[in-house]
Amino acid sequence: MHYSRDNMPGLLRSHDINPTHQRIEIAYALFSRMEHLSADQVMALVNVYHSETSKATVYNTLNLFLQKGLIREVIVDPNKVFYDPNTRPHHHLYDVESGHLTDVDAQDIHISGLPPLPKGTALEGIDLIVRVRKAG
Amino acid sequence: MHYSRDNMPGLLRSHDINPTHQRIEIAYALFSRMEHLSADQVMALVNVYHSETSKATVYNTLNLFLQKGLIREVIVDPNKVFYDPNTRPHHHLYDVESGHLTDVDAQDIHISGLPPLPKGTALEGIDLIVRVRKAG
DNA sequence: TCTAGAACCTGGACTTTGTCTAATTTCGCG
């Protein structure tokens, strides 16, 4: 499900985020495409026509979205983090050469045999990453 | 199984790596502890008594070890990569607060329902990361 | 033993990704 720009204020408010111009643009970059984007890519997308959003605001806003649970982060590349507008439980397939990242539905996948968590710790999440490269 | 310093030249040669003084020290830092270390931590360990190995050499050597299959890298933290002397198939449990990383044997774990790989790609590896934090 | 090339190591400049801060702009509201 993709979103239009008009959906953004409501989406932001539903996550307790004050919808400002910059926040709407950043949310729209992510939710109109429903793709995994790095901070750099978000920065480029919101500034295509004329520069209107600073680097500091891009990072502040992405971290705010993260903290409010509007997006999640995906750590697969040693050089940059990807921001993911899909917050439903899912896993990732990562092409280590092209850097292309795609979703794998969690519904179909079963993981068994996990050890019990260490005493005094709570589960934060389980990340499953399938790394592939061009066959040769 | 831990290693002594005397094992290092043979270990390096068995992976087609010329054993130099710096390479032996770096391998020893990893294989004597059998722990996940960042480049920074390796750097500190090989230079405890007097500075003898440069930053460039630490990074060059870790990447050489990686390429030769002597160690593997673990990408769980957005800020640094961890180098892992354990190359047997295994997964990881990561405490997002303390940054502590522990191994989870792959033997016991079964993952089912993975989709077929995209045409023309080969599996590079499957990383499973269990993220935990202090309960509260 | 001497020597030349290859391999290796080094300091430091540079790059990338991201954070911080102090000053300014915009927003929400009475």
Place this chain on the structure above:
DNA sequence: CGCGAAATTAGACAAAGTCCAGGTTCTAGA
């Protein structure tokens, strides 16, 4: 409108990592 709070900004700063030109060490052959 006019005030205080919230948000944004430019640019300095920081951490992780790469690159390069020059220097050192190793090795094989004469």
